[in-house]
Amino acid sequence: MSRIRAAFWDPSGARYSIPTYPWQMAPPHLLTLRQLAARGLRPAGQGVQAQILWRSRRYRAPGGVRAAYLYDVRFALPKRTPSPAQLAALDKANTARRTCPTCLRDAGYVLPRHLGTCLDCAEERAA
Template identity: 85%
Template sequence: MSRIRAAFWDPAGQRYGIPTFPWRMAPPHLLTLRQLAAMGLRPGGQGVQAQVLWRSRRYGARGGVRAAYLYDVRFALPKRTPSPRQRDALAKANAARRTCPDCGRDAGYVLPRHLGTCLDCAEAAGVAA
C-alpha cells in the first residue's frame, strides 16, 4: 500500500472519528448516496457509517483532500414513490416556473430568476441577459 493510501487507512475510526478508507478500498457493503440511488435505495435514517478520502490536485486550495460519505446497504430502505397528488403538485410548480408572466406562454425551460420573463420578452424589453 502506498504512503498516500496508508495515510487514509483508518478502519477503526481512531484518527478521523469515523472509519476511513482510501479510494476504492472500502468494503463492498458501504456505498455512496449515488450508488444507493442507482440501486433504488435510500439511507433510511442511518447516519454516515464511513468515509472515503483521496487527494485531488483540483482542490488544492482546500488542502487537496476530498471525501465521499458511505452508508451501509444492509440498513438501506427502498426509495419512496410520490403519490399522484404530489406528482400533480410538482407538475404545477414546474409549469409555473416555465410560464412567462408577460406573454403567458410556456417557454419550454425554467425562466431565469434575474430576468423574471422569458428570453424573448427580455430581449424585446432591452434587458441584458
C-alpha cells in the first residue's frame, strides 16, 4: 500500500472518528448516495457509516483532500414513489420555469434566471 493510501486507512475510526478508507478500498456493502440511487435505494435515515478520502489537485478542497460519504446498503430501503398529485405539482412547476413571461411560450428549456426571459426575447431586447 502506498504512503498516500496508508494515510487514509482507518477502518476502526480511531484517527478520523468514523471508519475511513482510501479510494476504491471500501468494503462492498458501503455505497455512496449515487450508488444507492442507481440501485433504486435511499439511506432511510441512517447516518454516515464511513468515508472515502483521497487527494485531489483538481478541486480546491481544504488541504487538497476530498471526501465521499458511505452508507450501509443493508440498512437502505427502496426509494419512495411520488404520488400523482406530487407528479402533477412538479410538472406544473417545471412548466412555469420554462414559460417566458414576455412572449408567453414554452421555450423548451429552463429560462436563465439572470435574463428572466427566453434567449430570443433577451436577444431582441439587447438589439
